[in-house]
Amino acid sequence: MLTFLRRRIISSALPLLVVILGVFFLARLTGDPANLYLPLSATPEMRAEFAARNGFDQPVLVQFGDYLAQLVHLDFGESLRTAQPAAEAVLRAFPATLQLAGVTMLLAVVGAAVVGSLAAYRPNSAADRGASFLSATAASIPDFWFAIMGVLLFSVTLGWLPTSGTVGAAAWVLPVATLLIRPFGVLVQVVRGAMVSALSAPYVKVARSKGAGEARVVFGHALRNAGAPALTVAGDLAVGMLNGAVVVETIFGWPGIGKLMIDSILQRDFAVLQAAVLITALTIFALNILIDICYALLDARVRQGVMA
Amino acid sequence: MTVAMEVERLSVDVRTPAGRVRAVRDVSFTVHSGQAMALLGESGCGKSMTAQAIAGLLGPVAEVAGGAVRLDGVDVLGLDPASRRKLAGPGLAIVFQDALTALNPVYPVGTQLAEPFRIHEKLSRRAAREKAVELMDRVGIPEPRSRLNAYPHQFSGGMRQRLLIAMAVALRPAVLLADEPTTALDVTVQAQIMELLAELRTEQRMALVLITHDLAVAAEQADHVAVMYAGAVVETGPVAEVFRAPRHPYTRGLLDSVPAAGDRGTRLRSIDGAPPELADLPSGCAFRARCPLATERCATERPPLAETGPGRASACHYWKELADG
Numbered sequence: 001m002l003t004f005l006r007r008r009i010i011s012s013a014l015p016l017l018v019v020i021l022g023v024f025f026l027a028r029l030t031g032d033p034a035n036l037y038l039p040l041s042a043t044p045e046m047r048a049e050f051a052a053r054n055g056f057d058q059p060v061l062v063q064f065g066d067y068l069a070q071l072v073h074l075d076f077g078e079s080l081r082t083a084q085p086a087a088e089a090v091l092r093a094f095p096a097t098l099q100l101a102g103v104t105m106l107l108a109v110v111g112a113a114v115v116g117s118l119a120a121y122r123p124n125s126a127a128d129r130g131a132s133f134l135s136a137t138a139a140s141i142p143d144f145w146f147a148i149m150g151v152l153l154f155s156v157t158l159g160w161l162p163t164s165g166t167v168g169a170a171a172w173v174l175p176v177a178t179l180l181i182r183p184f185g186v187l188v189q190v191v192r193g194a195m196v197s198a199l200s201a202p203y204v205k206v207a208r209s210k211g212a213g214e215a216r217v218v219f220g221h222a223l224r225n226a227g228a229p230a231l232t233v234a235g236d237l238a239v240g241m242l243n244g245a246v247v248v249e250t251i252f253g254w255p256g257i258g259k260l261m262i263d264s265i266l267q268r269d270f271a272v273l274q275a276a277v278l279i280t281a282l283t284i285f286a287l288n289i290l291i292d293i294c295y296a297l298l299d300a301r302v303r304q305g306v307m308a
Numbered sequence: 309m310t311v312a313m314e315v316e317r318l319s320v321d322v323r324t325p326a327g328r329v330r331a332v333r334d335v336s337f338t339v340h341s342g343q344a345m346a347l348l349g350e351s352g353c354g355k356s357m358t359a360q361a362i363a364g365l366l367g368p369v370a371e372v373a374g375g376a377v378r379l380d381g382v383d384v385l386g387l388d389p390a391s392r393r394k395l396a397g398p399g400l401a402i403v404f405q406d407a408l409t410a411l412n413p414v415y416p417v418g419t420q421l422a423e424p425f426r427i428h429e430k431l432s433r434r435a436a437r438e439k440a441v442e443l444m445d446r447v448g449i450p451e452p453r454s455r456l457n458a459y460p461h462q463f464s465g466g467m468r469q470r471l472l473i474a475m476a477v478a479l480r481p482a483v484l485l486a487d488e489p490t491t492a493l494d495v496t497v498q499a500q501i502m503e504l505l506a507e508l509r510t511e512q513r514m515a516l517v518l519i520t521h522d523l524a525v526a527a528e529q530a531d532h533v534a535v536m537y538a539g540a541v542v543e544t545g546p547v548a549e550v551f552r553a554p555r556h557p558y559t560r561g562l563l564d565s566v567p568a569a570g571d572r573g574t575r576l577r578s579i580d581g582a583p584p585e586l587a588d589l590p591s592g593c594a595f596r597a598r599c600p601l602a603t604e605r606c607a608t609e610r611p612p613l614a615e616t617g618p619g620r621a622s623a624c625h626y627w628k629e630l631a632d633g
Contacts, residue, residue: 304462
């Protein structure tokens, strides 16, 4: 297990460097911060002074070198806007995103396991067709459209739910629903497919021949075998969810990392943007390792390296 | 001799896009406690479908269309699912052909072996595991206790088949259906598995229904044989008698296609033609297109499985001609 982790961390290092490089240079293409932070009437001297204070007068490669040197000391730089450490701003926003994504993912996985299994139990039954139709619809609805229609119907017309904020259960409904709908639709289809093949496997017949009840057959014997493909897709969706958070957080004013990223791009706050992207990337790498560990827990053949 | 199971006029239909097809037609046979009965036939003749219908394990596209399966005088086909589950294990058990796919790959074998005891006898986890150790020991798995937590892929093919058999005989079933239990194994292991089945049969006074396409296995293991062709039984009787003097041309054809030691250098014999499509059975006798004895009568009149002597039956109009030579 330890060598496995070490191998994973080493193999993650290069992609991480590419992320750092990409964000650093792309951020600098968004424009000169001096245009935002100085008045329109600023003299060239004021501009030069601003650039010198923030290190923007150096050649870009030197700036990058300095940035890397700071990173090694876990120093992510300071926010242009608030002059606070960038890492602090990111870590303050991060829990909100993790909570939102965590709750959504939990609902998606549990919901899809139940709905997908029931649909697969009798292929082509009315329940199966209903589930297939609904999940295909859910997987194809654009999230920004769903969010706006949700706000229009439940917040503006009916007045049941707030349009934004994080206080109280009601505030969670629309953001979670928006983030949930696509992963749920996709996962139902994956679980259904995997369960149809698991339920037709000989070991399911053997379980029935031992007198196992249907719940034991479906959720005990078949579902765990259907777990691996579902896990692969769920991992992908979880990564996508961190990206989807950008849309949802912007629409619903959710104070998470997605909103922070958009804000820091608009404000040319390079240090915060770099820190936000880097920490998101680190989370995704950690998530992938977590998924690999889940595989191993699910199936002994993975644990023992029987399957590549 | 006690009757363990009576199968009477069992029919199975399969739903296909083109409509319902009768895959098993009026199959009847009786097995006695402690005896073995071979259900013999080539691939697609309906022998596995018959076994799965008896065990209540038909897939979603197949269903029992008629008949009865009596265990201890009770027709299990008429039971509700809960009562039927109670019989699955202690009444009727089944061993499948491919033990690798028949064992659940994600659970340790100990858990799977303990399952019948957990379900039927409501034993504690620990007590059920003890029973699992005893079972593994009984079917000849070395060092059973240390292998409880091993997974199916860590066993050889022969050992996996032993595990599957152990699971099936855990609750001492009255009838054991073995669906080609040795087809996936090499010959020496095949012999060991057959020996194990024979021992368990004697020991537990279990009735064995051995589904096979292998004439030698049937001859060695079974007391009685039922030969199936195109979904129906065409000949039944004691194995020795049927193999010595077959009373159906299909049985004769099968026996003739077994090469003997003295046949070196001669062409292998086979039955000309191929079995008919079940969806498109010819009128009269299903075998007539391949039969050397077929006449016009065979095209119009389906020969019923009729008694030809004590304990023997054949579904051929001309079985006497065949017997005479």
